[in-house]
Structure formats: structure tokens, C-alpha cells
Amino acid sequence: MLRRLTLLGLILCTPLMVVYAQTFKAFNGRVFDAQTKRGVENLEVKLRPPTASSAPILIGNTDQNGIFHFSQVKPGRYLLDVSQGPYLLYRAEIDAAQTSSVDIPIERR
Amino acid sequence: MDTRMWLFLMTEFSGFAMVVGGMWLIYKQRIYIDKESNQPIEVKLPGNFSFRSNYPALALFALGFFPLIYPFHELQDLPEYPHVVTVKLTGVPDTNVYPALVYASVAPSAVTQNGDSFSLPVPFIGRGDEEYKVLLIANDHVLDSETAKKTGDGDIEIKFRPTILASPEYKTTRAPVPADYK
Numbered sequence: 001m002l003r004r005l006t007l008l009g010l011i012l013c014t015p016l017m018v019v020y021a022q023t024f025k026a027f028n029g030r031v032f033d034a035q036t037k038r039g040v041e042n043l044e045v046k047l048r049p050p051t052a053s054s055a056p057i058l059i060g061n062t063d064q065n066g067i068f069h070f071s072q073v074k075p076g077r078y079l080l081d082v083s084q085g086p087y088l089l090y091r092a093e094i095d096a097a098q099t100s101s102v103d104i105p106i107e108r109r
Numbered sequence: 110m111d112t113r114m115w116l117f118l119m120t121e122f123s124g125f126a127m128v129v130g131g132m133w134l135i136y137k138q139r140i141y142i143d144k145e146s147n148q149p150i151e152v153k154l155p156g157n158f159s160f161r162s163n164y165p166a167l168a169l170f171a172l173g174f175f176p177l178i179y180p181f182h183e184l185q186d187l188p189e190y191p192h193v194v195t196v197k198l199t200g201v202p203d204t205n206v207y208p209a210l211v212y213a214s215v216a217p218s219a220v221t222q223n224g225d226s227f228s229l230p231v232p233f234i235g236r237g238d239e240e241y242k243v244l245l246i247a248n249d250h251v252l253d254s255e256t257a258k259k260t261g262d263g264d265i266e267i268k269f270r271p272t273i274l275a276s277p278e279y280k281t282t283r284a285p286v287p288a289d290y291k
Contacts, residue, residue, distance in 0.1 A: 033279075040279070048290055049290075051289060056203070079286065083248055084277050084278070084279065085248075085250060085277075086248045086250040086252060086274065087277040087281045088248045088282055088283070088284070089277070089281055106279045106280065107279060107280045108278060109276070109278065109280050
């Protein structure tokens with residue numbers, strides 16, 4: 001009886017897990033020097049959803065290899081900003097439903 | 110109806126009553142010269158205006174013109190009066206960064222290059238003793254903040270502290286924010 005209930009519970013939970021997996025997905029990227037190909041650390045990366053969207057704004061930083069990672073991104077369009085303090089280095093629109101990774105080359109002055 | 114319109118109407122009605130009442134009193138000769146002093150009445154008006162009359166009713170009639178005309182004069186400038194409606198901005202921020210401050214801005218003024226000035230008309234309501242917190246923001250980063258308090262009727266000069274940032278190592282972009290994200 002207990003095994004049947006456990007099995008039934010698992011069957012019932014499966015759609016919820018599928019829905020959760022569809023609700024959030026990981027999104028990551030790398031910001032690197034266009035000439036040297038080396039990652040640029042300590043840059044602010046912001047994923048901003050459209051105003052009409054209920055998705056949250058996500059903010060992160062690049063690590064020593066220039067890599068940033070967002071683990072819970074609602075699929076949809078975002079404005080991806082890369083900044084160094086008040087300076088905006090990169091801005092592009094991405095679709096987190098279509099892509100889960102992005103490479104961002106930035107050029108030295 | 111606006112409270113000011115009620116005041117204007119009441120003033121208008123008072124003036125009308127004084128003028129019509131004065132005319133009626135003059136017509137009916139219900140008011141006479143003071144028999145004891147036998148002096149005419151002297152009426153002094155603002156601006157060193159004065160007149161003498163044997164008929165106090167004439168004074169009533171003349172004085173009634175001020176409240177009668179004043180509302181018409183003021184109503185010409187009525188659009189200049191700000192119609193202030195206080196609406197509270199409320200909400201519950203959903204973030205994991207605290208403490209956070211919530212600011213409300215109506216009209217940001219963009220400064221695009223060195224030497225550019227900014228000019229922001231802002232309302233001071235009531236006694237005008239409130240303070241504005243004026244922020245200098247670049248790419249969502251607050252570079253400096255100053256307070257602005259009304260001290261007279263002139264403009265308020267905001268003196269931000271010099272903000273010298275190290276030049277970025279990498280090329281910057283001025284890509285605009287798409288309309289969907291504003």
C-alpha cells in the first residue's frame with residue numbers, strides 16, 4: 001500500500017517538476033578582451049526583462065575568468081548590460097528561451 | 110468644485126451685494142450724514158487713495174467694486190495655480206539587498222557632455238520647507254547626491270562635488286534602452 005502511494009506521489013509530482021524546469025533555466029556567459037581573449041573580471045552584468053514582464057532583474061559579476069552565471073532565469077527576452085562602475089561597456093537584447101550562453105568581446109580603448 | 114472657486118464666488122457675491130445694496134441705499138436715501146458732526150464721510154483705500162462723500166452708502170457702493178472685480182482679475186491667472194493632488198506611491202520591493210531606498214522622480218534632466226548645465230523645474234508645495242534630494246546618476250550608479258531647500262523665490266543652485274572616475278579600460282557604448290525596457 002505504502003509503495004503504491006509513493007509511486008502515485010511521484011507520478012503526480014512529475015508534471016510539477018517539468019513545469020519548474022520550464023519556468024527557470026540557467027544562463028551564463030563570458031566577457032573577454034577582444035584582443036587577448038582573456039576574461040575580464042569584476043564587471044557588473046545585468047539582465048533586465050521588458051517592463052511588461054513579471055520576471056525579476058538579475059544582477060551579477062564576472063569572476064576572474066570573465067564568466068558570469070545566473071541559475072534561475074525565466075525564459076524570455078532580456079536586455080543584457082555589462083558595466084564597469086558607471087560606464088556601460090556592452091548592451092544587447094537576448095532571448096533566454098533560445099540561448100543559454102553568450103560570449104561578449106569588449107575592446108580596449 | 111475647487112475650493113478657490115468657492116472663495117471667488119463668495120467674494121464675488123459679497124461685492125455684488127455691497128454694490129447693489131449701496132445703490133439701493135442711495136436710491137432710498139436710507140443713510141444720511143451724521144447729524145451731530147455734520148461732516149462728510151472720508152474713505153481711505155489702499156495705495157493712498159481716499160475719497161469723501163456725503164453719503165455713506167456711496168462708500169459701500171464704491172468699496173463693493175473691489176470684491177466684485179477681484180475674482181475676475183484672479184480668474185484670469187487661474188491656470189497658473191497648480192492643482193495639487195497628493196497621491197501616495199506604495200509598494201513592497203522584492204529584493205535581497207537591504208537597506209534600500211525608494212525615490213520617485215518626475216523629470217530627469219540629461220547632461221550629455223562636460224560643461225552642460227541642467228535645469229529642473231520642481232514644485233514646492235505648502236510652506237515650501239521640504240527638501241529635495243538631488244541625485245547625479247550615471248548608468249544607474251549614484252555618483253553624488255545633494256539636498257535642495259527653498260530659501261527664496263529664486264533658482265536653487267545645486268553644487269555637486271566633483272566626481273572624477275578613473276577612465277574605463279574598455280570602450281564604452283551609448284546604446285539606447287529599447288522602448289520595451291523603459
